[in-house]
Amino acid sequence: MNAETGWDRPEGSWASSAARRRNMQAIRSRDTQPERLIRRLIHANGLRYRVAATPLPGLRRTADMVFRPAKVAVFIDGCYWHGCPEHYVPPKTNSGYWSDKVARNIARDVDTNHQLTESGWTVLRFWEHESPDDCALTITDTVNRLRSHRS
Structure with a gap:
């Protein structure tokens, strides 16, 4: 001790x-309140998706929602963990560790976006503080547009 x-x-x-x-x-790390609210709205709009799924085989990262046929990956990022420009507050204790952790998360997010985009996926990212209704509308419109475009 x-x-x-x-x-x-x-x-x-x-x-x-x-x-x-x-x-x-x-x-x-998953099933947060913002994610559940947005998923409920998306489901009510008639869309089906995979939760906490890996969009690309071999990419060891999961999206919060994946629409495989439309090739859309949705991420709902927490303000603290992903360094929201509006709400991120640097930690007061163990600041070196946590600031580095957030910086690594941001770099990983950029790399994830790049890898998915290069593979033909559409990446949608939202902050946890954004309106669930607005997020759901953007997701629904994007998925429906891409589904009709790909069929």
């Missing part, structure tokens, strides 16, 4: 405290 913190940090853990570790483990 660490005399300073009063808890044993698991080997290789980045957490600064047991409470921080529990907090970070509770953060969802």
